[in-house]
Amino acid sequence: MIPDCCRLVWAPMKYDRKTKTVTRVWLSVALFFSLFLAGCFKGHNGAVAAGAPISITLSTYSQALAPGGMVSITAVVYDQSGQGVTWSLTPINFGALSNPTSSSVTYTAPANLGTPTTVTLTAASVTNPNVTASTKISISPLITLSAISNPVTNQQVYSGQTINPGDQLQIAAVLAGAGGGAADVMWSLSPASGAGSLSLQTSSFVTYTAPSTVASPTTAVVTAQLVGSSATGSLQITILPSGAGPNVTTVEVNGGAVPGQVYPNAAFTSVTLCNPGTPICQTIDGVLVDTGSSGLRILQSQIPLLSLHPFVDGNGNTLQNCDLQVDGSFLWGPVSQFDVYIGGEVAGSLPVQVISSSSTTVTVPASCSNGGITNENTPQLLGANGILGVGPEPTDCTVAGVNYCNGITQPIPPNLYYTCPSVGCATGESAVIVSIPQQVTNPVPLFSSTGVGSDTNGVILQFPPASGNAASLSGLMIFGIGTEANNALGSATIFTLDSSDHFTTVVGEQTLTSSFIDSGSNGFFFPDTLPTCTVNAQYFCPSSLTGFSATNTGATQGEAVVGFSVDNADSLFATYPSDAVFGNLAGPEGKYNTCADGKGSCTFDWGLPFFYGRSVYTAIDGQTLPSGLPKGPWWAY
16 A cells, blocks of 8 residues: 555646636655655654665756846755755855755846856755755846837837837847846847848847738747847737737737646736836736736746835835735735836836745735635746736725725725735734835826826727637737727727726626626626536536626616627537637626625626627726716726
8 A cells, every 4th residue: 555645646627717727736746766665654763774865856947047036946855864955056156045944045146147157056965965966057148128119209118019010110139137238139030921021230239120011910029149148038029900009019818828727718918027227127928917906916936037126114024915816815925116018108116016936935914815725826826927907996905086005094904915024924914004106006007108108097908709719819908098099989888887896787687786897707707597517617507508688887877788698618618728718608606686685696797708809998097088088987898
């Protein structure tokens, strides 16, 4: 019989409605066969036999570490004396070791690096220094590309730029981590044909010219490779047939950027974070676009080059943010400032939640975790590399123009913000009052007046139709409402919101008074008597495609009928992992026909399938809108 400590444990595929991911989880314990019995059992009374074998296994870091980047390495030690290891580095002064323990250490690469270098990290047994294990860490220069999209303002672009046919961009290459100096690079363009051309090439600059005509959105990638090195940097440019501009970026429903996972019905984009006032930047792909929340949240593991600039109080305590979900999962981490670029827009010194990814246990206050055990601090758990909240409010603590965290509306704030000493929070920490400029903030209202400038009042998400399943779907995120030629409201119907940022949906016999539009949800979620699935119980599984008609009504204006269909989710997911787009996916939201009693289920969550085939507008509270339009917040479609 195999002892429990040496078994292979398997957890089957699951669909998680909160993260909307599809995962297959494997957990294993790996032991050398020759040490099998010794690894699972200790000797009588814990005695250590003379000459007992010692072994050390180190974790590895397979990617190239950026200059200034950090990585934690752990040691699994078989040593019955329990003495652990000591750490050393070769070359001895190439970077630094910190936070050493008997089983882990943090390596920080040098901030300035001109050529790729490999260091060797060695762990030696305290009991017998002749027993060692080593791992190699490669450090490579990081190339940052930026484009000047607006010759008048010299507005810089780091990711997701869209341009019209025949337009030009001047692109510069900067060697990040070395004082922001110009890089000596070689330029290339892909694909080789149909993507435009490069001209006026120098060692650090190039001019890109888009093709004169395109029949559909076309993506070009400009790449710079450091001379004498394998280090590269790239800038993605999308050429639209019309309507492109610095206020437009692409959004993809493509399953996400997490290897081995497909996130169904999720819209992703790219954002670039920079240390404030510097060209030290990193572009993060696979960021979920969420009109149901406000504020940018990024996994710490995705920005190893960047330094944190957290808010601290007079006692040196760090401001931490809690994003607690209804299923008990949560996001936890400090509020730090970055310059944030999205397409051709920039929000300078934006307060961002950096989701902590410490290899050691992070103590989260009980009032945040609420008994939850899932801290979604990895791409696999979150299903994304971050969340871009572009909902109808300016901060994550504002509802219908009322801020609940600044101490004015209520003396006891909700459980969103905490101040904790450097050693970490205590379980019993209480939430604190935080001024609005320090709260996690929707980037759109803070877009710089020196850039595009006027596109601060809202967001438009625009997708082509998708009535059934598809492998992927490309859409656009357009900033501003009525501020440019490409973001006019047109004939869209405006739905004003109540004091909870909700409108009313009538479907069948139900009047659901707490309804909302949410690109961060991956289906239609509402109370109904449809059968739920056998395999995926969080979704509906009718015996055949079932049609619905619903009427949406705004708080003070707006009414429209919406038709949609619900299909069998177990059958839909039969095309997984080939497909990421499911136009007829839906699931239960509470108990059917209980809203009228005042305590039941009153929500219709219009998730991402609602966006397919529409232009959906989100007007942000407190922002200036064109004359004749009602004050925000509101949605329109």
